[in-house]
Amino acid sequence: EVLLVESGGGLVQPGGSLRLSCAASGFTFSNHWMHWVRQAPGKGLVWVSLISSGESSTRYADSVKGRFTISRDNAKNTLFLQMNSLRAEDTAVYYCAREGTGTLAFDMWGQGTMVTVSS
């Protein structure tokens, strides 16, 4: 079965850090660009970051640039998002998403992990 499973979310104080993980299975992880997308409570989807299949290219939304770092371990089929200097406005469900090799759309999503930034 093709799966993406996020973990690592939780409650953190403003200014704190969290590291999210996304474990991939059922497909050749190293062939796909990967993304993080977040959704604040009751709000829409917002793209956060991408990483190319070979890790040579990364991009970030302006709102997280300089605070978040995306990475991947192709040997362990895992995607990461290191989040530092967290703010209340970073509170959201964070999804990892697979970019289709032919489509460029996000053809597979995880179930999400909740990050709450609050004192």
Add this chain to the structure above:
Amino acid sequence: DIQMTQSPSSLSASVGDRVSITCRASQGIGNSLAWYQQRPGKGPELLVYATSRLESGVPSRFSGSESGTDYTLTISSLQPEDFATYYCQQYYASPRTFGLGTKVEVK
């Protein structure tokens, strides 16, 4: 950044109704547009990519089309499982921006 203006933000419909949702791009994106369905408490699912190509396994009552910079998702005959929120997304340029969503509710 490319802005995606999605309308309506919500609509009420009945089973069997024909429903259309539109996204307008702030600049040209070619056919680099996707539509996603999101049910409460779940991750989104890809319905349509490249404006009009149906993802594998998606029912044929869903279709996508384009006219200029306006992109439309149509559900030809709404089914009970289709009551959900729908998002468009452009992947022509980074950042890969989404519309704000359309919630399809039971009338």
